[in-house]
Amino acid sequence: MNPFKTHASLNLPGLSHGFFSRRGGVSGGVYDSLNAGPGSGDAPDNVTENRARVAAAIGAKSDHLLSCHQIHSRDVVIVDKPWSERPKADAIVTRTPGIAISALGADCAPVLLCDPENRVIGAAHAGWRGAQSGITDAAIEAMESIGAKRARIRAVIGPCISAANYETGPEFRAAFTDGDAAFFAPGKGDRLHFDLKAYLLTRLNAAGVKSASALPDCTYAAPDQYFSYRYNTHAGAADYGRNISAIMLTEK
Numbered sequence: 536m537n538p539f540k541t542h543a544s545l546n547l548p549g550l551s552h553g554f555f556s557r558r559g560g561v562s563g564g565v566y567d568s569l570n571a572g573p574g575s576g577d578a579p580d581n582v583t584e585n586r587a588r589v590a591a592a593i594g595a596k597s598d599h600l601l602s603c604h605q606i607h608s609r610d611v612v613i614v615d616k617p618w619s620e621r622p623k624a625d626a627i628v629t630r631t632p633g634i635a636i637s638a639l640g641a642d643c644a645p646v647l648l649c650d651p652e653n654r655v656i657g658a659a660h661a662g663w664r665g666a667q668s669g670i671t672d673a674a675i676e677a678m679e680s681i682g683a684k685r686a687r688i689r690a691v692i693g694p695c696i697s698a699a700n701y702e703t704g705p706e707f708r709a710a711f712t713d714g715d716a717a718f719f720a721p722g723k724g725d726r727l728h729f730d731l732k733a734y735l736l737t738r739l740n741a742a743g744v745k746s747a748s749a750l751p752d753c754t755y756a757a758p759d760q761y762f763s764y765r766y767n768t769h770a771g772a773a774d775y776g777r778n779i780s781a782i783m784l785t786e787k
Contacts, residue, residue, distance in 0.1 A: 538569060539592060542691045545782070547651045549736055551593040551635075552782040554645065554693040554750060556760045560585040570762070572639050572777025573621070574604065586779075592787055595635035595651045595783050599673050601627055602637045602779070607664040611657075611677040626659035626674040630681050635783035638726050641762040642754050644731055645780035646671055648688055648725035648744075655683035656782050661692075667711065685743040688689065693780040697753035698730035701765075754778065 538559030545552050561584050566577040569585050570647030587597040598617050603624045610624040615631045636658040638758035643662035649655070650670075657664075657674040675685050675784040698720060705725050710768075720728045720738075732749045739747040754761040762776040 539589075539616050540704075540750065542748070542750065543689055544648060544748060545649060546648070546713055548783070549654065549785050550569070550649060550651065551595075551658070551785055552647055552780075553782045554647075554752075555589055555592075555778060556694075557762050557776060557778060558760070559588060560579070562776065565767060566776040569779075570776030571602070571637075571779035572641075575776060576716070576774045577776065588635075589779055589781060590635060592623070593781055593783055594667045594785060595633065595650045595781075599633055600635040600637060600781060602639055603660070605628060605639060605660045607662050609665060609668040609670045611670075611673045613677055613681060616777075624701040625661070625665050625670050626657060626677070628655065628657040628674060628677040628681065632784040632786050637667070637729075637779050637781035638693075639777040639779055640693075640695060641764040641767075641775050641777050642696040644735055645693040646674070646690055646735065647693065647738075647780055647782045648674060648690045649685045650678060650683035651689065652687050653682045653684060654784055655681055656784055658780065658782055661731075661735055663729065663731060666731065666738065669738070671735060671738050675742050675744065684700075686745055688744050689746040690739050690744050691747075692732055692735055692749035694750055694752035694754050694778060695731060696763065696765060698728045700731045700753060700755035701731060703727050703745065704706050713780050731785045771782055
């Protein structure tokens, strides 16, 4: 399969992006093969090569592909040049051409954002904690601070775990408000299924993003195509690789 997908709403002049699968890299074992996560237990040289391939695929220099040390927060960093050490945050925003910003995940949702008119982009990592605490809202605010207009922002949610495979317990449901009941479906016994994609789409729309959509891909349901933390946990694997989604402004 093609190692990455694009989305029609982001296929625009002056913009390059991709939602990458786990295929097309050099790693082996549980990291087979395009593991882009520096925080994994994979050999660092493999991760470096995999990330170089991702950068090349979207037309970036290898050291211009940036990823945060993700901590399930609502913290955002604004960048205008490559960094030497990953900051702890869960979203990156830039208006600098040639800087490729990304979100890593292995069931959590990557969210790519752009204001094509004002040429501002963002990439957010949204697990349930980050989504609930407002990482997408924070990314939008940061984009506005450097010139974006939220009504012009386009957002696409990439491959992540689907509601059918996101089984939770009552303690998880208790962390949400009564107004979030629509995002939970009953499962067996006291089990519930959480719809992360629908929750994020609702948050994006409520924040004023008029163009928000999601890829249908489920990371758990397609372990041959995507890394999945939950799938590997259920399979008894000790670790897991990280998928990457990236976006970059190109020169006009």
